Amino acid sequence: MxxxxxxxxxxxxxxxxxxxxxxxxxVHLATGxxxxxxxxxxxxxxxxxxxxGDSLPHPDPFTVTAHYLSAxxxxxxxxxxxxxxxxxxxxxxxxxLFQTAADGTETERIRVLAAYGELDGLTDDVRTTAEPPxxxxxxxxRGLRHLDRAAVPVPExxxxxxxxxxxxxxGWLAGRPSGRGEIRAWYALADGRDADPLSLLMAVDxxxxxxxxxxxxxxxxxxELTAHIRRRPAPGLLRIVKSSRNLAGGYMEEDAEVWDSxxxxxxxxxxxxxxxx
Amino acid sequence: MxxxxxxxxxxxxxxxxxxxxxxxxxVHLATGxxxxxxxxxxxxxxxxxxxxGDSLPHPDPFTVTAHYLSAxxxxxxxxxxxxxxxxxxxxxxxxxLFQTAADGTETERIRVLAAYGELDGLTDDVRTTAEPPxxxxxxxxRGLRHLDRAAVPVPExxxxxxxxxxxxxxGWLAGRPSGRGEIRAWYALADGRDADPLSLLMAVDxxxxxxxxxxxxxxxxxxELTAHIRRRPAPGLLRIVKSSRNLAGGYMEEDAEVWDSxxxxxxxxxxxxxxxx
Numbered sequence: 001m002x003x004x005x006x007x008x009x010x011x012x013x014x015x016x017x018x019x020x021x022x023x024x025x026x027v028h029l030a031t032g033x034x035x036x037x038x039x040x041x042x043x044x045x046x047x048x049x050x051x052x053g054d055s056l057p058h059p060d061p062f063t064v065t066a067h068y069l070s071a072x073x074x075x076x077x078x079x080x081x082x083x084x085x086x087x088x089x090x091x092x093x094x095x096x097l098f099q100t101a102a103d104g105t106e107t108e109r110i111r112v113l114a115a116y117g118e119l120d121g122l123t124d125d126v127r128t129t130a131e132p133p134x135x136x137x138x139x140x141x142r143g144l145r146h147l148d149r150a151a152v153p154v155p156e157x158x159x160x161x162x163x164x165x166x167x168x169x170x171g172w173l174a175g176r177p178s179g180r181g182e183i184r185a186w187y188a189l190a191d192g193r194d195a196d197p198l199s200l201l202m203a204v205d206x207x208x209x210x211x212x213x214x215x216x217x218x219x220x221x222x223x224e225l226t227a228h229i230r231r232r233p234a235p236g237l238l239r240i241v242k243s244s245r246n247l248a249g250g251y252m253e254e255d256a257e258v259w260d261s262x263x264x265x266x267x268x269x270x271x272x273x274x275x276x277x
Numbered sequence: 278m279x280x281x282x283x284x285x286x287x288x289x290x291x292x293x294x295x296x297x298x299x300x301x302x303x304v305h306l307a308t309g310x311x312x313x314x315x316x317x318x319x320x321x322x323x324x325x326x327x328x329x330g331d332s333l334p335h336p337d338p339f340t341v342t343a344h345y346l347s348a349x350x351x352x353x354x355x356x357x358x359x360x361x362x363x364x365x366x367x368x369x370x371x372x373x374l375f376q377t378a379a380d381g382t383e384t385e386r387i388r389v390l391a392a393y394g395e396l397d398g399l400t401d402d403v404r405t406t407a408e409p410p411x412x413x414x415x416x417x418x419r420g421l422r423h424l425d426r427a428a429v430p431v432p433e434x435x436x437x438x439x440x441x442x443x444x445x446x447x448g449w450l451a452g453r454p455s456g457r458g459e460i461r462a463w464y465a466l467a468d469g470r471d472a473d474p475l476s477l478l479m480a481v482d483x484x485x486x487x488x489x490x491x492x493x494x495x496x497x498x499x500x501e502l503t504a505h506i507r508r509r510p511a512p513g514l515l516r517i518v519k520s521s522r523n524l525a526g527g528y529m530e531e532d533a534e535v536w537d538s539x540x541x542x543x544x545x546x547x548x549x550x551x552x553x554x
Contacts, residue, residue: 062500067369085385092346123527125526128523129523129524230523230525249403250400265525272339
């Protein structure tokens with residue numbers, strides 16, 4: 001079987017757009033990208049990101065903010081986009097994802113505000129002072145796909161991804177969370193498709209939450225997430241490091257950094273989340 | 278003269294709203310809050326924040342994202358708000374600020390997407406692991422207001438604020454930037470008004486840019502800024518620490534943390550900016 005490529009992969013098929021005649025896009029929220037039945041926020045962000053890239057004059061996400069209004073369920077959805085302002089190097093746009101109830105009423109699930117540009121048009125100067133995370137070798141990191149599903153509940157999305165957690169951030173798997181709000185992992189798509197700016201939108205929000213290493217065990221719904229895509233990622237494994245430092249008052253922030261195989265900091269995000277325990 | 282208080286201060290007068298009969302608010306962008314003639318982004322964010330708090334069911338900003346579309350100039354402006362979704366603990370809303378040209382055409386300057394809640398309704402549990410910044414005592418930090426304006430150009434907004442920079446992050450003032458993308462400062466309003474959630478929206482984006490300590494000397498316009506307001510600040514001086522770690526490809530991120538006098542991390546923000554040198 002030929003390896004998956006950008007444009008021909010599970011991720012591309014499950015984030016495909018069907019333009020409607022009168023504007024907007026029909027999409028299908030695939031069951032494979034869920035976390036115990038709820039559609040994953042990163043997958044939704046990537047889907048909305050694809051719609052915006054298709055509809056705006058500039059192709060690549062630069063900064064994307066999503067407000068998650070209510071949980072999306074697998075099945076049909078509609079994305080509507082609108083341009084906000086077009087400049088020479090950046091276009092601003094807005095997008096919403098809707099789902100229709102049995103009685104025909106439409107509910108807005110997510111609203112996005114974004115700036116798009118051309119990543120390949122950026123200059124090559126790099127003065128990044130952040131340093132890539134240290135992770136143990138891939139083979140010594142912990143994946144979830146091999147776990148006995150009868151013993152450990154594993155989200156459906158795990159089979160779409162190939163991530164391996166730094167054991168130092170995987171204590172929660174054995175009921176021994178470290179108490180530090182950190183998750184570090186190697187990350188790729190299960191079918192081998194390389195990363196691209198759209199899959200980066202998913203990468204920032206498709207790993208286990210840092211909350212698990214803080215000893216929280218319930219769901220951690222995202223209120224808002226803002227992602228900056230700073231460079232087209234090189235082929236090969238990504239490294240993702242997430243951290244939370246301000247769990248207080250029933251809310252927490254979670255920061256993510258995504259590093260590519262050439263040690264470039266290709267994406268950064270921060271979300272505000274509301275842990276349910 | 279009686280000290281300024283929340284509700285009766287320069288900041289309150291210059292962010293006042295005049296509701297229009299048919300919806301929206303007339304506002305006046307005051308010249309005192311500019312940086313060499315351009316209206317400061319943090320002041321604008323606070324103004325839009327006030328309009329959203331007035332129009333939404335919940336009073337306090339929780340997460341606010343602003344896209345800056347074009348520079349605002351001092352003078353009249355109109356803010357229009359729209360609810361997006363109202364829940365029990367959070368309301369989502371959107372707002373835009375417009376200015377009208379001499380020929381009558383309206384230009385949208387800023388678009389905001391936000392979630393509002395009730396800060397006083399948050400639980401008291403605090404598991405923040407972030408630590409407040411160390412700053413030298415206020416009297417040993419560097420202010421700008423005393424500088425000889427004939428020798429050193431000082432932005433107009435400096436006279437509205439009372440901030441004192443950690444000398445270790447003020448080398449740029451003497452043409453000796455540290456090369457580290459950091460700014461640390463004590464921060465208050467010049468007339469003594471205490472901080473509140475709305476002035477925190479300004480605080481995250483009204484100090485000199487970290488770019489200056491990286492040796493950049495031009496303007497650093499904000500593309501997008503997202504602020505999280507996590508707690509009503511206690512009275513007294515704030516401490517703000519800003520950092521940038523990913524200057525690359527002609528863009529940079531700038532993170533800000535705002536700490537109150539009780540060592541609480543009351544606000545966090547990240548912006549994507551485009552330095553002009």
